[in-house]
Amino acid sequence: MPEETVPWHAESPDPAEAIRERSVLLKLSYRLLGSLADAEDAVQETYIRWHRLSDEGRDNITNPRAWLIRTASRIGLDMLKTARARRERYVGEWLPEPVPVANGWSSQEASTVVDPADRVSLDDSVSMALLVVLETMTPAERVAFVLHDVFRYTYPEIADVVGRTPAACRQLASSARRRVRAERRTPVRPAEHAAAVRAFRSAWQAGDLAALVEALDPDATAIIDGGGLVSATLAPLHGPAAIASFFLGVWDRQPDLAVGEEIVNGEPGLIATDRQGRTLAVLALATTDTGRISHVWVVRNPRKLDAWRWSPTAPDR
Template sequence: MPPDRKQAPSSPPPIFDEHTAVMVDERVTLVNIAFRMLGCAHEAEDVVQEAFARWFALSDEARREIRSPAAWLVRVTCRICLDQLGSARARRERYVGDWLPEPLPDDSRWASTGRNRAGDPAERATLDDSVSMGVLVMLESVTPAERVAFILHDVFDLPHTEIAGIVGRTAESSRQLAASARRHLRSDRRRAVTAHQHRGIVSAFKNACEQGDLDTLISLLDPQVIVRADGGGKATAARRAILGAGKTARYFLGLLRNRFAQELTEENVNGCPGLVSHVGGEVNGTVAFAVRGGLITQIWVIVNPDKLHAWKEPGL
């Protein structure tokens, strides 16, 4: 009898075609776009997953007819984000306390892939600032279409001719949408300090908190400083904004004093100097700052554990 021959296992049908392989390489960019639009990492991941699902739902013939899978996927991702942004306001009205964008540690995954272009620098936001808490909070105040046009053009360098098809407007209208969002950003960044000055003020704030120095703490704060805290109903946090230097200073002194064995470290939060709170070796909160004219004008405290996964599981 002839020797037994092992039958080679049949190869599974290919999952990726040539265009799909190129598209998968764009995944990091897609997640970055979605995060800047939604302000939430897991929602951004879900959006990109849905966009991929729609790609694979196409027939082989339909996929072959798409000249640029990457551009197709950007359009689909942005349209899903637009749908989510349209319903976000209603969802956030049910949110317990203030809703704030998710804080991010320093991580190359969140670096924008936009390229510096020649032209008027006033037309572009600083790319390094595109995930800062100040920019993300500002983007909450513009319309979804303005947010999409601004992010795609100013951060990711897409031309308005392409953005127009995503937002359902003309190229000129898309240009106006981005300009409107840009005006909001400019007004928010007046009297901004350098990164070195920002870090020095955050360091002084931390030291004053640790030493219980009320007078020094007040001296670092703008008289009209605003504090917003996000606990999401899952961690103790102020449910209304805290206004004024005196109230803010007393709030932070009490917050630090009431946290057993709390340690504050100076770390970048969304690319800007901030503070991270640790209890028992685990991150339990982040503090981000806006500094204008040498004084702290806004403070964002995030203690909702659902928004701190990136700090507890770095690199995931």
């Protein structure tokens, strides 16, 4: 069973090795919060609380991993509650913070036998599409869903985090699951998704309006997150014509822009850089079973691009 999916009651490491759980805590916190910066803060606070315990207090914790995960989950729940008010004041559209490549953010599926219709793998759970859906959930729904459907924890264990009964936690996860199912689309093979992303990129770079419109689904939408710090549309763009015109306008205003292919949240995406290789935007895209782009999520807020500050794969000029 992968490290991330070890139940809380499983054998745990020696307390002196608790720091080694940081990777698990970061993966959990990112899925709970949709922000790598917030996830880092949550993990740091978790360890602060761990080190504030007396030596006797730590020695009395029979399962350090369980304590750390439970504490990080509670911190994440509290942060989600305050984040709602903060995001209401956000300038324009808010998007989750993108992360590079799948390495460190995904894993093999748990060995627990679960109905495929009722589970989300760790690979799927880091996709921008799912993270956007998670933003529509209440804090308690999100925590219950992530802990149960992604990390395979039991409802009694989740109840200990959210302060509700196991039955209530089951209802929270069920409600969250319905939201996910409502947004779920026909799966697209990775090669088809990559081809659609490549077609979008080629049309954009060529300045070909007709080809760019053709690459987009008739019901396509685009969201650009600038956070009020850089230029961005304040409302979603709807339809191929509006989206294509926007992206070609970007190209006209910045002709030295370079667009390369990157793995964004575990799936093929795009990264836009300037002449020095500095990242200006990260694009995550979703594809329909017709081979066209249905969603474009563009993160331009520089505070969300720390993990992408410089692109080692910036295209040659």
